[in-house]
Amino acid sequence: xxxxxxxxxxxxxxxxxxxxxxxxxxxxxxxxxxxxxxxxxxxxxxxxxxxxxxxxxxxxxxxxxxxxxxxxxxxxxxxxx
Numbered sequence: 001x002x003x004x005x006x007x008x009x010x011x012x013x014x015x016x017x018x019x020x021x022x023x024x025x026x027x028x029x030x031x032x033x034x035x036x037x038x039x040x041x042x043x044x045x046x047x048x049x050x051x052x053x054x055x056x057x058x059x060x061x062x063x064x065x066x067x068x069x070x071x072x073x074x075x076x077x078x079x080x081x
Contacts, residue, residue, distance in 0.1 A: 005057075006036060006039075007032055007036075009035065009039065009057070009060050009061055009064055010031075010032040010033070010034075010035030010036040010038075010039065010064060011028065011031055011032045011035060012035065012061050012064075012065075013034075013035035013038055013039065013061055013064030013065040013067075013068045014026075014030070014031025014032055014033070014034040014035030014036075014038070014068050015031050015035075016061075016065045016068070017031075017034060017035070017038060017065055017068030017069045017071075017072050018031055018034075018072070020065075020069050020072075021069055021072040021073060021076065023076075034068050034071055034072060035064050035065075035068050036064075037067070037068070037071050038064050038065065038066070038067030038068025038069070038070065038071050038072075039060070039063060039064035039067055039068075040067065041067035041068075041070055041071055042063040042064060042066050042067030042068075042070075043063065043067070045066075045067065045070065046063060046066065
């Protein structure tokens with residue numbers, strides 16, 4: 001069940017990040033990958049900044065979305081270069 005939950009959270013986070021960073025979406029599979037990578041980035045970055053959002057599925061989605069936005073912004077900057 002953990003893999004399915006990670007895929008669903010990744011898909012939601014990737015889609016939300018694609019909506020926030022206009023023109024940076026990658027389709028369903030790409031959004032899942034960006035969401036999962038974003039969750040990994042956020043799990044490292046947010047504690048470094050001293051940010052803790054509690055514990056729930058909503059927190060996981062918010063964390064993954066924040067990380068996915070960071071990943072999409074970096075990818076957008078690389079694409080433009």
